[in-house]
Amino acid sequence: MNETMKKDKGFFLTRWAKRLFFGGGRELSFMEEEALQSPMRTIIKNFFSKPLSRIALGVFIAIFLFVIIGPLFMPLDLSYQDNTQKNVAPGLNMMSVPRELESNLRTIAPGTTFGAGLDKEGKVYTWGYTRITETINLAAIPPEVREARMVDLAVGYDHAVSVDEEGKVYVWGNTRLDQAKLSKPLQEALESGEPLKFKQLEAGNQFSAAVTEDGRLFVWGNSNLNDVRRIKKGYDTNIKKVTTNINTYLVLTNDGEAAYVGTQSNAFSKVPEAARTGVVDIASTGFSNAALKEDGSVIIWGNPAPAERELPPHEGKLVRIWGGRNHYVGLTDSGQLIAWGNNTFNQSVVPALSEGAQVVEVFSGYYQNYMLDSNGKLTKWGLKGYLLGTDHLGRDILNRIVNGGRVTMTVGAISVVISLIIGVIIGGLAGYFGSYVDLVLMRVAEIVGGLPFLPFALILSAIIGSRLTTEQRVYLIMFVLGILSWPGLARLVRAQILATREMEFVTAAKAMGVRENSIVFRHIIPNVISVIIVNATLSFASAMLIESTLSYLGFGISPPTPTWGNMLTGSNNSIIIQQYWWRWVFPAIILSVCTICINLIGDGLRDAIDPKSAER
């Protein structure tokens, strides 16, 4: 008793794995081993004796766990897409503030996939993924900007705007859509000779807004997209603050009124009654506006996501708020910093303040947050970047690889199971009963096998699939693959059974009066199981290949459901192949590695089962 207890020591997982792969029981000396080894154990031993098979199995298990466990940590949001994050290169440097700026910081302007900052000497820094398109790069700061001493800086979707000590306005980045075309009042004010003193600078999606010390408001930019053509009368003076969201802006007057001062009517233009008086601070996310009242309550309107309305519990009352792409950050009078809203990139998880430090300033925008404390330390949280980049709709490639792998593997596995069930039953019946059953079933198998596979799968998917939802299409593909690929297996099983059914143990079973069904499925099939396993492994790889081929051609599983195949759809043009290489390289690598491993495992198993074939 004591001895067995001792032997069972060790980490329970290793014990499980041992029992799973090598069987339990006591250790055998090598004399006994020869005598007692079952065929299954010989196969396993042979299989593991080859390094290539071991490596392939290990890699495959790793990929399998990655796509099975991965989705738990990286849930898929099918409706997610964000224009501001499209075609971002792999990297985790979106918040890598240069060190020399960090110690000498005046302001930070968080951008979509990059950041820009200004130090106390008026020098502009940029970091992160600043290439908006092939030709527009925000890191290419014009020489006149580099020479002047800047006092404020803001970045929009594809442009940056800054003002220098003399009140001159600079715009760079994409300037083709009127981003640099200053509005008439601003031009007049600049030309009047009296230097403008800017209090605040904001930039949105291809437009910019500025507030001066004496409360004047200027907006300019792409007026086709944004509501910047005219400012509502009476609101171009006495302004305290301006914020920008997707394509409108919101102002706060010195009288404590949050006002929409554009001329269009939209979800943002109806400012709630409560936000008309007693407002101390305003903020905007991409799709909503928020006004903070004197009593610390927050009024939110526009098109906010539900999470943007749910303030977390906090001590004291809020005194300041900031907005990102779809989250808010707030500061209470007790010095506590809170954040709420979307949390896909951990942008709503505020890191703890260091001991005794006070929040001095927060810079929030898009998915990035920077907080400067009284010790001069800069804390960052939010989106660092994408490990494998993003695709043309701003979706994270890593997330889609993980979730797409689950779909690809599930489709492959279920279609193999379907083809196994049909193939084993039909092959088994044909092989055992022979004569007419054999004739009819084998003719059926030949008809199905005679169908040209890819064209037939394409036409089935095109005709039936056009009326199905995305989810039903996944099932359709599984069934099409399963139903078209069984004949090979059926023929194999039949041939094996033809050979096996003449053996003595079958005769013995018959003599004992065992029912025929039971003879086929309980006595003969277990003897041909090894061939079936090898075949199933190899056809798992080919099912994955065919699914991804169909999806690549656009007839398999359709987006937004990701699979490794449809992630590669449309990659066959030189721009994607070269400029956005991460969009095809990563899915291609994981799909290839996975199918190579499965094929190696299948080959290894076949060699292990039939050592004679290894000599070939």
Added chain:
Amino acid sequence: MKKYIALRFVYIIFVFLIISLLMFMLYNQIPTDPARMELEPVRRELKPAEYQELYLRLREQLGLDDPLLMRYGRWMGILPEKNGSWNGLLQGNFGYSNFYKKPVIDVIPEPMFNTVFINIFATIMALGITIPLGIRTAVKKNTRFDGTVQVISVVGYSVPVFIISLVFIYFFAVIFRIFPVMGMKTPGTNYTGLRFVVDRLYYLALPLIVLTFASLGGMTRYVRAAMIESLSMDYVRTARAKGLREKTVIYSHAWRNALLPVITVVIGWFIGIFSGSVIIENTFSLNGMGKLYIDGLNNLDYELVLAMQMFYTIISLVGILITDLSYGLVDPRVRVNK
């Protein structure tokens, strides 16, 4: 043997009819109304009552309300049309392509020519590489050379063709800029004669390389397996014992016997040159059969697709038949009519 071939032909016809019936049923799932389409041009000129009457008469004439089997018979050409004429698949009426606005029979020749052109080259290149490679790996079994080729060939048949294409485009068309990314000819040119051939070959070079590369894996392994089997035979040992040169043993004795299984596969390949590679033609935008098929599906040009599907089915069935027969032809020991 003759009896066997005749039997197989009867069987092929039977299978073809079943598959075509299946396809026809599938095709009938698509909601279309040929009668309404035919009347569309004159619709405005008619009063609603007249239109309705004409419509019903046309439906009757076209036999659209008849049972499925009768309509199938007319489409196939084994039953006469309502007016007594025979006008089906067997009479050479392959249907009308709605997208190209001409009969299917006129749409197919050009892509077919391109596909055959590409595939003949690719097949010859692939055989030229795989057979010597397979023999060499078999002779040098279990050496480092053999192991390397084995691993590469596993990679070759495991990696999907479109990924191989993307990788080749990346290196040869984008990085080194040797070949064009896609297309059939230099845009805006209208070469004839030799220049046309040179231009065409320049554009087809990359797809040809990919096609060849993609088919290397499977074939090399097949040749290698056949060759190893053959090298382990007694007659090879006898030949060596007689003191024959190793070259003679390998090429005259072993390879000739290993050729038998290989030839059957090669014949199957040659049948496939008509069908084209759906993936490669789409990736490289080559105007071949595979691209025509996908475009037909995308453009909802189902009569074209149906005709091509029938063509693919015949190719596939004839391919199986010829492969089976060639077993007997190349190896008299295999008696097919057993």
